[in-house]
């Protein structure tokens with residue numbers, strides 16, 4: 001599975017000062033699951049080391065200016081950013097991790113300076129990041145800094161794995177029946193993000209207007225990718241857990257019921273992490289061989305070794 005990464009985050013010494021910005025989580029943890037494709041637009045045109053650049057607001061327009069010689073390099077950086085962004089499609093990436101704060105790679109809150117000596121404002125977007133956002137609005141995209149937040153990290157990685165899954169699924173020339181099966185397996189994963197999104201997907205699959213399979217698949221793909229970009233919440237996830245519990249609540253003893261309900265409540269109160277409840281629910285799903293639950297992606301969205309649901313902070 002390929003993901004794009006701002007090259008300096010991988011430890012490549014391509015920053016303006018010849019340094020790198022190696023990120024431990026990416027290099028140590030994610031490299032076990034992904035093939036990284038490095039991108040550094042600045043190095044391609046300015047080489048390394050080079051003069052630092054910054055975003056400067058001039059006449060309500062954001063320009064890129066070198067910090068000492070005050071040379072305007074907006075056009076060069078824009079052109080290479082467009083070229084690199086186009087490359088993303090050819091590289092068939094499932095996601096992208098950008099370097100925060102960079103006038104090229106930062107996806108939000110990049111410092112924007114004024115020509116006068118007023119303080120900078122964190123309101124800019126790097127030129128390369130902007131190109132990616134505009135061309136691939138449904139591509140999973142995050143910054144390394146934001147991935148320190150357990151909630152954003154879990155959502156992002158879940159999105160990447162599902163993103164890859166739908167493209168693989170579509171390559172198999174699926175039938176309507178296959179689509180129903182795929183859709184069903186994502187029921188609770190999407191529910192944990194938005195009921196409305198799952199309903200919209202359900203309407204596409206129901207195909208009341210008897211559209212051609214190809215059209216339905218395309219509509220489904222777009223709606224599915226949109227729903228993946230939504231973030232899960234504690235309250236939606238809590239409801240999903242209760243739904244799942246509903247499948248076997250009549251099959252278990254009062255003590256067992258109390259134990260499960262207490263765990264679900266503890267998750268809601270952020271006392272225990274989601275993985276603790278999931279473990280319990282999976283146990284009962286297996287014990288009663290409830291295939292509908294066993295095949296739910298919500299219970300197994302990505303390799304468990306990533307341990308993304310092991311923190312109470314992974315849900316908000």
Ligand code: SF4
Nearest residue numbers: 007008040099102105
């Ligand atoms: S932030 Fe982007 S442009 Fe700057 S060194 Fe890293 S990869 Fe290159």
